[in-house]
Amino acid sequence: MTLPIAFIDTETTHLDAEIGEAWEVAVILRTQKDGRLTDTEFLWQFAIDRTTADPEALRIGRFRERYLVDPDCGAAWTGPGPVIPLSRESAVEAVVHVLSGAVLVGSNPGFDDRFLRKLVGPGGAQWHYRPYDIVQLAAAKIGARAAGPLPWSSYVLSRAVGVEPPREDVAHTALGDARWARDIHDAVMIREKFPLSWEGRAQHAVSLYTQTAIELEDARRDLATSTAAIERASALATQWAVLRAYGSAATELRTALEGPSQPVMTGETNVAVVPRTERSHWVDIAASLNAAEDAGMSVGIDLDGTLTDHNAWSVIRDSVTKRWTVAGYDDEDDETPCTCIVAEACDQCADDDQDDEPEESEDNTDSDSDVLELIAEIAGRLRDATDEGEYHAVGLLADLAHGCMPVTEARAALAEITFRHV
Numbered sequence: 001m002t003l004p005i006a007f008i009d010t011e012t013t014h015l016d017a018e019i020g021e022a023w024e025v026a027v028i029l030r031t032q033k034d035g036r037l038t039d040t041e042f043l044w045q046f047a048i049d050r051t052t053a054d055p056e057a058l059r060i061g062r063f064r065e066r067y068l069v070d071p072d073c074g075a076a077w078t079g080p081g082p083v084i085p086l087s088r089e090s091a092v093e094a095v096v097h098v099l100s101g102a103v104l105v106g107s108n109p110g111f112d113d114r115f116l117r118k119l120v121g122p123g124g125a126q127w128h129y130r131p132y133d134i135v136q137l138a139a140a141k142i143g144a145r146a147a148g149p150l151p152w153s154s155y156v157l158s159r160a161v162g163v164e165p166p167r168e169d170v171a172h173t174a175l176g177d178a179r180w181a182r183d184i185h186d187a188v189m190i191r192e193k194f195p196l197s198w199e200g201r202a203q204h205a206v207s208l209y210t211q212t213a214i215e216l217e218d219a220r221r222d223l224a225t226s227t228a229a230i231e232r233a234s235a236l237a238t239q240w241a242v243l244r245a246y247g248s249a250a251t252e253l254r255t256a257l258e259g260p261s262q263p264v265m266t267g268e269t270n271v272a273v274v275p276r277t278e279r280s281h282w283v284d285i286a287a288s289l290n291a292a293e294d295a296g297m298s299v300g301i302d303l304d305g306t307l308t309d310h311n312a313w314s315v316i317r318d319s320v321t322k323r324w325t326v327a328g329y330d331d332e333d334d335e336t337p338c339t340c341i342v343a344e345a346c347d348q349c350a351d352d353d354q355d356d357e358p359e360e361s362e363d364n365t366d367s368d369s370d371v372l373e374l375i376a377e378i379a380g381r382l383r384d385a386t387d388e389g390e391y392h393a394v395g396l397l398a399d400l401a402h403g404c405m406p407v408t409e410a411r412a413a414l415a416e417i418t419f420r421h422v
Contacts, residue, residue: 002032003101003103004030005103005105006028006030006098006099006103006104006105006127007027007028007105007106007179007182007185008025008026008027008099008105008106008109008178008181009026009112009174009175009176009177009181010022010026010112011023011174013049013050013053014053014057015054015057017117019052020052020053020054020057021046021048021049021052021115021118022046022112022115022116022118023045023046023047023048023067024044024046024078025043025046025116026041026043026177027042027043027095027098028042028182029099030182039182041080042094042098043079043080043174043175044076044091044094045067045068045069045076045078046069046075046091047069047074060172062173068083069085070085072085073085073086073087074087074088074089075087075088075090075091076091079175092120095119095120096124096126099116099126100126100127101128102127103127103128103130104127104131104132105131105132105181105182105185106131106134106177106178106181107133107134107154107180107181108133108135109131109132110131112131113125113131134158134184134185134188135157137188137189138157138188139152141187142157142160142161146160147160158180161187161188162187163183163187165180166179166180282379292309297313298310301372301401302314313326313327314327366407370407371400371407374400375400375401378397378400379397381414382394389418393419396410396414
C-alpha cells in the first residue's frame with residue numbers, strides 16, 4: 001500500500017508546544033496516480049496569542065515581516081496564489097483534510113507533529129503515526145559512520161547527498177523548509193542498481209530486510225486494528241440479538257398501546273393517522289380503573305395476572321389470541337366467592353363476615369394497591385424512553401401482572417434500569 005507523502009514544516013511562537021503554537025503551516029502533498037507523482041503546495045497562517053510568544057522565535061521566523069492574517073480573522077490562506085482570509089475552524093479543517101492518511105516527512109518532524117496535533121485538537125491527527133526525519137534519511141544514505149558523531153548537522157548531511165540548504169531569505173519559512181525536506185527525500189530515495197559485488201548484494205539484502213520488516217510491522221498494526229473492530233462488531237451483534245429477544249415483547253406492547261398507523265381518505269387527500277402517544281393510553285387505562293373505584297368496584301390483580309373486582313367480573317388475557325377480554329365468574333350471586341389460591345387459606349375466608357377490615361400483608365405478600373402503584377410508576381418512566389431500559393421495564397410489567405415477581409424485587413430491578421428520554 002502506497003500512502004501519500006506530506007513534506008511539512010511549521011513556524012511557531014515557542015520551542016515548547018505546551019506554551020507556544022504554530023502560526024505558519026506548510027504542506028507539500030505528494031500523490032501518485034497511474035505511476036505519475038504530483039506535488040501540491042499548501043500554506044496557511046493562524047492568529048496567535050502574542051502574550052505567550054517567545055520574541056526570539058518570532059524573530060527567527062521573521063514574523064513581523066511575513067505575517068498576513070487580518071486581525072478580524074482567525075487564519076488566512078497565504079499561498080500559492082492570493083491571500084484569502086479564513087476562519088480558524090475552516091483553516092484547521094483544511095489542514096486535517098490535506099494530511100489525512102499521509103506520511104509526514106520533514107526536518108525534525110516530531111517537533112512539527114507536536115504543534116500540528118495541538119493545532120487540530122484531540123482526535124484531529126489523522127496522519128500516519130510514524131514521521132520521518134530527512135537528517136536520518138541522509139545519514140542512512142551516506143552511512144552512520146560517515147555522518148560523524150551525534151548530533152548530526154542537517155546542513156552538512158544535506159550537502160553530503162547533493163542538496164544545497166535553503167538560502168538565508170528562504171530558511172525558516174514554512175514553505176521553504178518543506179521544499180528543502182522534499183529535495184533531500186528525493187535525493188536519498190532515488191533507486192540505484194546495487195553493484196554486482198558481495199558488499200553490494202549484502203547492502204541490497206539489508207535494504208530488502210528493512211523494507212520487509214517495516215511492512216510487517218504495519219501489517220501487524222493493521223491486523224490488531226481489524227481484530228479490535230471485529231470484536232466490537234461481535235459485541236454489537238450480541239447486543240442486537242438480546243434487543244431482538246426483548247423486541248418481540250416490546251413490539252407487542254407498543255402495538256397494543258399505539259395501534260396501527262393507517263392512511264385515512266379525506267376527500268382526495270391522504271391524511272396519515274398519527275398514533276396516540278403511549279402516555280395517553282395509560283391515562284385512559286388509569287381513568288377506567290378510577291371510574292371502577294368510584295362505582296364501588298375495587299379492581300385488583302390476582303396472582304395469575306387477572307384483573308378482577310373479586311365479585312362477579314374479571315378481565316383476562318387470552319394467550320392464544322393475545323387479547324384482553326371480559327369474563328364472568330361461574331357463580332354470580334351476591335356473595336363474594338373465595339379467591340384463595342391454596343386450600344389452607346379457606347379458614348381465613350370464613351372469618352371475612354366478622355372482620356371487614358383487611359389484614360396487613362405479610363412481608364412476602366404484595367397488596368394489589370402496591371402492585372398497581374409500581375405498575376403506574378414503571379409506565380410513567382417508560383414514557384418517551386428510547387433505549388434498552390424500555391424493554392427491561394416491559395419485562396417488569398409482565399412479571400408484576402402475572403405475579404411472578406414481588407414488589408420489593410421489582411423495585412430493586414427498577415432502580416437498576418437507566419432510562420434515556422428524547
